[in-house]
Amino acid sequence: MTIKNIQVELTDKTASLSADMQFKSGNNNRIYFSVDRKYGKFIVKDASPFLAVVLFSCMKISENITIEGSVSEKLLKSTQKIMNLVESWNMGMKKVNIKVKQAVKDTINKKNVALFFSGGVDSSYTYLKNKKEGKNKITHLITVHGFDVKLENNSLFNEAITPIMNFAKTEKVEIIVVRTNIRQITDRYVEWEDQCGSAMGAVCLALRNGLKEVYMSAGVELTAMRPVGSHPDLDPLWSTETLRVIHDGIERNRLEKVRYLSDSEKMLISLRVCWRNKKGSYNCCECEKCFRTMIMLEAVGALKKSKSFNKPINLSILRKLYVVKTHLRHFRHTLEELKNKKTNPELAEALEDCLRNNEQNKLLKEFVRKARLMIGKIDFKYNNGRLFYYLSNKGVI
Helix, strand or coil, rough: CEEEEEEEEEECCCCEEEEEECCCCCEEEEEEEEEEEEHHHHCCCCCCHHHHHHHHHHHHHHCEEEEEEEEHHHHHHHHHHHHHHHHHCCCCCCCCCCCEEEEEECCCCCEEEEEEECCCCHHHHHHHHHHHHHCCCCCEEEEEEEECCCCHHHHHHHHHHHHHHHHHHCCCCCCEEEEECCCHHCCCCCCHHHHHHHHHHHHHCCCCCCCCCCEEEECCCCCCCCCCCCCCCCHHHHHHCCCEEECCCCCCCHHHHHHCCCCHHHHCCCCCCCCCCEEEEEECCCCCCHHHHHHHHHHHHCCCCCCCCCCCCCCHHHCCCCHHHHHHHHHHHHHHHHHCCCCHHHHHHHHHHHHHHHHHHHHHHHHHHHHHHHHHHHHHHHHHCHHHHHHHHHCCC
């Protein structure tokens, strides 16, 4: 893998950082990060973000990295720790050699504090906690087009970004909208769950001339921690001499975070958790993640206040819902809350049925899960995930 031809391009409306990525196979891709022109001064013209982009992919296919450009000296040293950590997780990634033209220390001191903000439970929790308790107040929200929402789907992204922009305006914080094609290249090699942290790290590194600290919100609480792409031991390693990356929120589980948010109507209005986006919906109210969040909101008495979920909880669908093994704990936490409060016995009963169904026929469910995972890998590797997104949009999966 060779990283070369690093360029910054300015237009009347945008500023972008891009570089060529050439694999040994001959595949040549140009990866870019694009922001509004006024954030052009945040961009650093070096290879640090592109190293973060390709590191896990190269570890997956055992391909050494040559960089025709400079990187942060601290980041370069940290890549050895990153590779040691990820290799120890037995995720099919092996250490590779990295050859860099020049390692340079970052020297520009900044004052801005940013948060990756999708409108989901985790990032909403981090924002609200920082507002109440933080010493360094968040000044910027970073929202990325090309992570959860495909670059081609402008209509869905516009729908998703509108409440976030309204929220940022009322909170008097700035919002940095980043467009990047990272996933169009890296999804061929590494699952999103395993690379989400490095992708966010790449965005941080691209914009680090304007950022002192960046928060990445934890998706897994400390008591359930497992090897995953965004991890408290991994995320801070994307820091440089003048940029501090913070993994935040491991102290509370998801139900506790929802309870923390339940009194904030501002946070509830913009809440978006859906990965399925059935027929372009903001929250489809039918996928596992939507159900997970809706039943928690109901358990803490806040579902009616969250206008972003425009359908009631469908108990018949909930009973039959397939839940990924690592997410079952969220449903158990909610069931315990419902039983203690005794406010919605019908929901508690349906949730018990859901958990019971997921406990039964484990072998069959695991076989189906692995089969879907294998098909998904092939789809993302050779078809850029088009089949997945098509079936998701149609509500088939």
